[in-house]
Amino acid sequence: MYNIQGYFEVESVNEATALLAAAPHLLVIAGGTDVLIKMHHGQIEKAELLSIRKIKSLQGVVKLEDGTILIGSLTTFTQIANDPVIKENIPVLAEAALTMGGPQIRNVATIGGNICNGATSADSASTLFALDARLKLQSNQGERVVPIQEFYLGPGKVDLKPGELLTQIIISPENYRGYGGHYIKFSMRKAMDIATLGVAVICKVKQGNILEDVRIGLGVAGPTPLRCPEAEAFARGKTISPETIAEIGKLAVKATQARTSWRASKEYREHLVEELTQRALKAAIVKAGGEAIA
Known part of the structure; x- marks a missing residue:
């Protein structure tokens, strides 16, 4: 076995x-x-x-004086979901952590392992993409820091060179301060299932009804997690309205490379991208202090 x-x-x-x-x-x-x-x-x-599970320096979450949040690669999903720094500053990541497996899995599964597995369905990935997270990689030769979007190379493939370890996930203050976020995991079962689609949206709102910034991270919409640059560019500066949100959902589909699998057809996944992007954005707007849209 x-x-x-x-x-x-x-x-x-x-x-x-x-x-x-x-x-x-x-x-x-x-x-x-x-x-x-x-x-x-x-x-x-x-x-x-x-086994690296006993390396205590890779466990836990720290917020530096400048607001940078450091997440140790051995931090479990249970720890992320319950950590006060995460809950106060980037609660959308806590939301995503709670969708990962069941309690027993979350108690042992680490965020670093979830990333390094390279799966497009990784429950943390789409949220970390939306947050523009960076990854610190260390080897016997030194360390380097890479944007998470450059780390994913293909299905199950990541930019982890021989001899390297992922040690930290880095989230800069400008990528979470003032933002509200929401994560939606769509799966065929309510729990203990791999995502058919994962959608993370964070946004910043000004004057109550203007989208200052929107970021959309998608999982299982392509061979790797991805962002939606066309939809994000369209959203900036737009007045919040049902029409604006509907257009953002349509433009999000353009970024996808969905395919048909035994879990869902290409067409169904694209439908989910359009619909769930809108739902996640509506919730994120409210969390960012904006007006609710029916």
């Missing part, structure tokens, strides 16, 4: 990167909710595992 050839456990980032430099074939495991399933299904064979 699990053909594990070797198992190593470390307690610091330096230990981990040193081991990975010497043995880049090691498969990094934290919560194990993705890796162990792949092993169980035979997608990974004869693995040597490197």
Whole structure:
């Protein structure tokens, strides 16, 4: 069932990167909710595992004096959903965290593992895209920071070089201050299911009825999570109205690369993008202090 050839456990980032430099074939495991399933299904064979779950420096959420929020890659979805910094400053991420699996999964699944798995359906990804998150990657040679939109390369493929670990998710204050946000996960079941579509919308409103800024992150609308630049550009400076919101929904579809799968047809996914973008935007407007639109 699990053909594990070797198992190593470390307690610091330096230990981990040193081991990975010497043995880049090691498969990094934290919560194990993705890796162990792949092993169980035979997608990974004869693995040597490197457990990083005991690295305390990669756990938790910190808000710096300048407002930058740092999320350790080993922070679990339960911790994210309950963290006071997240709930106060970026509650839309807490919303997304609560849609991930059931309580048992959320207690062990980490946000870093969710990102590094490279799945377009990752429940954290569309929200982090909308927040313009950056990722800190560390190796034995040093560290680099990349925008999350550049990290996803294709289905299940990410820009994680041999020997690198994702250590932090970075969210700058200008990407959340003054914004309201809302996340919608559409799935065939109410719980414990992979998203058929994930939509995260954050927006900033001025004078109660003007869209100062809108950002739309989509999951399962293409081979990777994505943003909707045409819809976002159209929204800026527009008066909030049913017509404006309807047009934003239509333009969001233009950014998609939806395909037909056993979960949903291409046409149905595009319908969901248009409809759920509007619903999420209406909720985000209210959370940003704007006027409610029926």
